[in-house]
Amino acid sequence: MGESMPYTSPHFAFPAFTNSIMGLPRMSLWAIWSFLLLSSIHLPCFFVSAAHFSNETDLLPLLNFKHLITDDPLHSLSSWNHTLHFCHWQGVTCGGPRHPQRVTALNLTGQKLVGPISPYIANLTFLRIINFTGNSFYGAVPEEIGRLFRLRYLRLTNNTFTGEIPANLTHCFKLQVLRLTGNQLAGRIPTELGSLSKLTYLSLGRNSLAGSIPPSLGNLSSLWYLRLTENSLEGSIPDDLCQLVSLKILSIGLNKLSEYAMGGKASTQGDVYSYGILLLEMITGKGPTDDVFKDNLSLHHFAKMALVERLMEIVDPQLLLEEAEAIQGNENQINSRNRMHDCLISMVKIGVLCSAESPRKRMQMRDVVFEMHTIKDLYLGVKFHRDKQVRS
Incomplete structure (x- = not known):
C-alpha cells in the first residue's frame, strides 16, 4: 500500500491566509474569527449611532x-x-x-x-x-x-x-x-x-x-x-x-x-x-x-367665570405690574388700587357682554361707548390723584 496522505480539513487548507492576510502580521484563526464575530455584533450599533x-x-x-x-x-x-x-x-x-x-x-x-x-x-x-x-x-x-x-x-x-x-x-x-x-x-x-x-x-x-x-x-x-x-x-x-x-x-x-x-x-x-x-x-x-381654551372653554367663559371674586387671577400680570408702578408713591395707594380694580371689573363686564354668543344679548355700540367713557373718567381720576401727588 502506498503512503497515505494526511487528512487536511478544507477550512484549514490555506496556509497563506493563516500566515498573512494581505500582508498583515500573522494572526491565529481564533483571533480572526473573534474579530469578525465582535464586528458583526457592534457594526449595527455603529451604523445606528452614525445615522443618529x-x-x-x-x-x-x-x-x-x-x-x-x-x-x-x-x-x-x-x-x-x-x-x-x-x-x-x-x-x-x-x-x-x-x-x-x-x-x-x-x-x-x-x-x-x-x-x-x-x-x-x-x-x-x-x-x-x-x-x-x-x-x-x-x-x-x-x-x-x-x-x-x-x-x-x-x-x-x-x-x-x-x-x-x-x-x-x-x-x-x-x-x-x-x-x-x-x-x-x-x-x-x-x-x-x-x-x-x-x-x-x-x-x-x-x-x-x-x-x-x-x-x-x-x-x-x-x-x-x-x-x-x-x-x-x-x-x-x-x-x-x-x-x-x-x-x-x-x-x-x-x-x-x-x-x-x-x-x-x-x-x-x-x-x-x-x-x-x-x-x-x-x-x-x-x-x-x-391652548388653555379647549373642552368648550372659551375666552368669553374664562372671563365670565372670573367675575368678580377671581378677576385679578385672569388679568395679564404685565398689566398689573405697569399699573402698580404707575401708582407707586401715591399717598392714596389703597384708594387708587380700588379704583383700578373697579375699572378692570367694568371693562371685563363689557367684554363679556359684547362677546355673548347670542347677538341679542350683546351690548349696543352706543352703550359700549358711553360705558367706556365712564370708565375713562374713573381712570383719569386715578391719574389726577397721582399727578397731584407728584406736583406736591
Missing part, C-alpha cells in the same frame, strides 16, 4: 437659519450647535413614529431675535408649526414657505416683515392658522388665499395692506376668525363673506371701507363681538386660540 448624528437633511437648514440671525439678546440659539442633537435645541420639536428625527415644529415666540428668515427653512419638509411671534424678524416672508405642504400653523405676529404676502402660501393646503398681524406688509390680500379650505383663523391686521377685500375669502368655509383691522383697505365688504357660516369674529375696523356692510345693510353686531373679544384679549393677555 449624520442626518443633515434638517441640520443644515437650521444652522443656516441661525447664521442669518444678527442679534440674539436672550441667547435663545446658544444650544444650536454640534454638541447637542438638533431635536434637543431650544424651540425645535421633532416627532412622528416613522420619522422621529425630522423637525415638525419651530417655536421661538418672544425671543427678541433679529434678522431675516432663511429661505432654506423650506427644506424642513416635515414642518407643521412655525411660531415666530414677538420677535424682530425683518425682510420679506420667504416664498419658499409655500413648499411646506405639511404646514398647519404659521404665526409671524408682531415682527417687522415687509413686502407682500406670498400668494404661493396657498400651496400649504393643510394650513389652518395664518397670523401675520403687526408687521409692515403692503400690497393686496392675495385672492389665492380663498383656496385654503382648511383655514380657520386668518389675522392680517395692523399692516399696510391696500386694495379691496377679495371676494374669494367667502370660500373659506371653515373660517371662524377674520381680522383685517388697521390697514388701508378700500371699497365695500363683499357679499361673499355672508357664505362664512362658521364665522364668529369679523374685525375690519380702521380701514377705508364704505360704511355699509354685507348685502348693503349696516351691521354692527360682528364688530361688537370682535370688540368684546379684543377687550378681553388686552386685559387677560390671552387669545381665543390659546
